[in-house]
Amino acid sequence: MRIKSSFWRITIQVIAIIVIATVGYQLIYAHNPFQQLLMVFTRPMAPSILNAPAPELVGINQWLNTDGNQPLALSALRGRVVLVDFWTYSCINCKRDAPYLNAWYERYRDQGLIIIGVHTPEFRFEQKPENVQAAVREYGIQYPVGLDNEYQIWRAYHNQYWPAKYLIDKNGIVVYRTFGEGRYEETEQKIQELLDQQPAEGAQ
Structure with a gap:
């Protein structure tokens, strides 16, 4: 039972990391209005x-x-x-x-x-x-x-x-x-x- 619980805990953590990484990519690299706004405020003049x-x-x-x-x-x-x-x-x-x-x-x-x-x-x-x-x-x-x-x-x-x-x-x-x-x-x-x-x- 402990092994099964540990397996699901690790699985959920891996899924969470993938979701966070995907969202982060979209916010930073994808061409969208939010990314344009982000560039304006984070890039040097x-x-x-x-x-x-x-x-x-x-x-x-x-x-x-x-x-x-x-x-x-x-x-x-x-x-x-x-x-x-x-x-x-x-x-x-x-x-x-x-x-x-x-x-x-x-x-x-x-x-x-x-x-x-x-x-x-x-x-x-x-x-x-x-x-x-x-x-x-x-x-x-x-x-x-x-x-x-x-x-x-x-x-x-x-x-x-x-x-x-x-x-x-x-x-x-x-x-x-x-x-x-x-x-x-x-x-x-x-x-x-x-x-x-x-x-x-x-x-x-």
Whole structure:
């Protein structure tokens, strides 16, 4: 009887440990609103690149949705408004962002907006180009996407979040950023304002 009681006590303890570990993983690593809030309050403040020249797109492993999958350079995009979007395909918040980004690209690209998706993987399996290509098709993404597997662009922008959006004006200056889901109306209004502005002389 003592052996049986001990067996059930150990079994219950093991189950409790598994449940606690699973819940802990979901709270810390899963892409959900609570995790986004947790990141905001626990991560150190990143240096701001606002009102500074946008870092160039160096270190991209592979490009998708460009002419011949050739690389893009921000220096060649002066005179246009650029939205740099950091995402990774298993992030549910990034997936929910996609329809807004697709709509903005469709609505404003003829007016001078270009969106560049920077796919920076959180997990090893997200580094595979074929997985990213499949996600690009699934999400209906038509704008250029660069695979940032070594986090070079991520670090250059001092980024810490998925998703994260950075708006670059026609002069190549980062003028706006937003993290996580939401603020769509505010972001679109900023896009409109930047498209209406004239670039500085020599910026084009």
